[in-house]
Amino acid sequence: xxxxxxRVDAVFAALADPTRRRLLDKLAVQPSATATELAAxxxxxxxxxxxxxxxxxxxGLVMPSRxxxxxxxxxxxxxxxxxxxxxxxxxxQWDRRLAxxxxxxxxxx
Amino acid sequence: xxxxxxRVDAVFAALADPTRRRLLDKLAVQPSATATELAAxxxxxxxxxxxxxxxxxxxGLVMPSRxxxxxxxxxxxxxxxxxxxxxxxxxxQWDRRLAxxxxxxxxxx
DNA sequence: ATCAGGTGCAACCGGTCGGTTGCACCATGT
DNA sequence: ACATGGTGCAACCGACCGGTTGCACCTGAT
Numbered sequence: 001x002x003x004x005x006x007r008v009d010a011v012f013a014a015l016a017d018p019t020r021r022r023l024l025d026k027l028a029v030q031p032s033a034t035a036t037e038l039a040a041x042x043x044x045x046x047x048x049x050x051x052x053x054x055x056x057x058x059x060g061l062v063m064p065s066r067x068x069x070x071x072x073x074x075x076x077x078x079x080x081x082x083x084x085x086x087x088x089x090x091x092x093q094w095d096r097r098l099a100x101x102x103x104x105x106x107x108x109x
Numbered sequence: 110x111x112x113x114x115x116r117v118d119a120v121f122a123a124l125a126d127p128t129r130r131r132l133l134d135k136l137a138v139q140p141s142a143t144a145t146e147l148a149a150x151x152x153x154x155x156x157x158x159x160x161x162x163x164x165x166x167x168x169g170l171v172m173p174s175r176x177x178x179x180x181x182x183x184x185x186x187x188x189x190x191x192x193x194x195x196x197x198x199x200x201x202q203w204d205r206r207l208a209x210x211x212x213x214x215x216x217x218x
Numbered sequence: 219a220t221c222a223g224g225t226g227c228a229a230c231c232g233g234t235c236g237g238t239t240g241c242a243c244c245a246t247g248t
Numbered sequence: 249a250c251a252t253g254g255t256g257c258a259a260c261c262g263a264c265c266g267g268t269t270g271c272a273c274c275t276g277a278t
Contacts (some may be wrong), residue, residue: 005127006127008130009125009126009127012121012124012125013125015121015125015192015195015196016118016121016122016124016125017118018114018118021117021195024199025199025202028199028200028202028203028206029202029206031206031210075199075203077199077200077203080196080199080200083124083196084193084196086124086130087124087189087192087193090133090134090137090184090186090189091137091186091189093134093137093138094137094184094186097137097138097140
């Protein structure tokens with residue numbers, strides 16, 4: 001059950017870049033797109049987008065599939081759950097500590 | 110209500126480093142700790158930890174408070190919600206698109 | 219066969235990152 | 249007064265990142 005650490009690593013790292021998040025935004029609406037298509041709507045070069053898509057792929061957030069001479073990328077949001085899981089854990093622990101502290105205080109110092 | 114983009118940026122960037130996540134883990138259990146204390150349990154130097162704590166602070170995930178000659182850091186998990194919010198949005202959009210697609214298919218091509 | 223569009227590969231650049239070391243500063247206890 | 253322990257500042261390093269450009273490659277249409 002141990003949350004794969006390097007996986008979470010890659011997911012957060014991928015999500016840290018605004019361009020990458022925008023790409024995911026697009027792919028969350030549009031079923032799939034090519035790097036060249038996506039680059040047209042972004043202020044950076046196609047190669048830059050390709051690199052971004054590569055790191056999204058390595059994080060498992062996107063899946064490329066070749067059809068003919070073009071490569072279409074589709075979103076795979078499952079890995080987000082690992083990341084959310086970690087956040088939930090930290091949040092829960094924090095809440096628990098707070099509750100314990102509150103209890104101890106109410107118990108009369 | 111627009112989700113502050115650079116804030117989300119900083120949060121994800123901060124969460125992208127395993128050492129930083131470990132620090133948050135510790136601070137989610139322990140009420141507060143100094144950089145030197147935290148460094149003792151980590152394989153890196155105190156200065157490295159100080160830098161990590163700085164970026165956690167800039168992301169709003171941690172709050173330093175000086176007492177005497179030492180500086181104690183406490184967790185503030187609220188900013189996590191922005192990040193989780195973004196993920197939820199993407200997930201929801203993705204689900205909605207999927208549902209729409211499914212509906213269109215069931216409508217008999 | 220040839221031409222065009224899409225993709226892949228590689229080198230390069232400036233900047234940031236994680237980490238280190240050395241040292242100065244400042245508050246505290248004796 | 250002084251030594252001690254915690255903190256802060258600054259420089260340095262190798263590695264990686266976001267981005268660019270140029271060109272080679274392959275696929276498909278004419």
